[in-house]
Amino acid sequence: MADTQIFSGAFAEPVLAAQSVFRTVMDCMARPGTIGTIAATARPPQPLGVAAGAVALTLCDHDTPVWLTPQLARSKLPGWLSFHTGAPITGEKHEARFAFVEKEAVLPGFALFSPGTQEYPDRSATLVVEVDSFEDGRPLKLSGPGIRDEAVIAPQGLPDTFVALAEANRAMFPRGVDLILVAGDRVLCLPRTTVIKNREA
Amino acid sequence: MNAVPSELATYNFAYLDEQTKRMIRRTILKAIAIPGYQVPFASREMPMPYGWGTGGVQVTAAILGPEDVLKVIDQGADDTTNAVSIRAFFQKVANVAVTTKTREATIIQTRHRIPEEKLTAGQTLVYQVPIPEPLRFLEPRETETRKMHALEEYGLMHVKLYEDIARNGHIATTYSYPVKVEGRYVMSPSPTPKFDNPKMHMSEALQLFGAGREKRIYALPPFTDVVSLDFEDHPFEVQKFERPCALCGAENVYLDEVVLDDRGGRMFVCSDTDHCEDRRDHGHCGTMLAYGKAAAE
16 A cells, blocks of 8 residues: 555656646746646645646656655655655755645745855755645735736745745845745746745735 | 658657756756856757757757647748758657747747747747857856856956947947846847847747757746846947848848849848748738739749
């Protein structure tokens, strides 16, 4: 029974599914605040959600050390990732190229992950963070490249410190981590360039 | 060539293997997150020589899906060798729909032009880039140029533009004219004529740049601030043409000079062939258009 969870749940059509998931993520990364729907979902072991699983299958492999929250690390997920992507699991946040945070988990400080270097800012981590939903949360105002004037998002399930974390991350530019938020089968990207502010009521 | 599924089976979809695509896809995401910064990537050997657009081809192969409609242009033209062979390549390895119409395309791979028609939100423009480093001819060492980008030390580029003015009275750079992205990175727009630089600014389309031999990918997300470098007393200007296109009569477009004989005969025609054809189809007529559309057919 345990093995079934590890060996199943990847893409039915790996080539075309990975392409379609990537295009959704690419479009969302290029247009921060835009909510995309992931068409080809994966079934990773609980408690990771379908969209986060699809992102992992699309982007992770033996070149990308992955950091997992303590609860994910205790689940069947390390075996599932290892079997389907070959990605090594690391306990060191600063070594990780990808990090996965499930719904309702404590969001670790961004500063603990690699922001890249001033010469190579691309050598930074991408955090895949699950939230409860993209509606009815505290409204956040986004601006920056990829956004015409400004965009407003209202994700539910981010900590109160999120705006401060994002501001510190933005201040390091060009270094910094990039965020992929997921809720169910939907995705929203916040690259390091995006300026995130609380919207005044 | 009639691409049927049985021929496809000998290749992975879009030629590249999945691990390579993942590597390029990760590179593209980081490139989008750091606009104008050149992200190193493990460029692969492609079944065409360097200089034929291997960087652009790898980027296109990594993003291309069965639903896409691909357009390939070479200096604005859909019908020149490079464009024809890359289009045929993707028809063969991905069985993808192709078009010459700018507005029908979802992905446009380009060598050194931006289409005249305004690009829209659903479109991605993929540039083939020979020399991605704008500082390379000023400083040959990669270790130094990397440090200059890290420290935002772009004085050398301004000195170069200043020397242009000192020698020629104006900035003589007409193509590959350096731009500054979001006030941070100086970026090469690839050798597009400077005429196209303003189209990069706040473009609605995503722009991806691939340099195969130099192993770099960089990007401009939509609605990104792209400023051509200049001086207050020598502001940036695009090329102006004295006469309209000889075939379609278009003004404010980029024109190619075509030599007609060995006695100085010449004509100036749109470099963007699709734009020119579209205008002629709509009844626009230049001074040297010999036949009407009906007569030509």
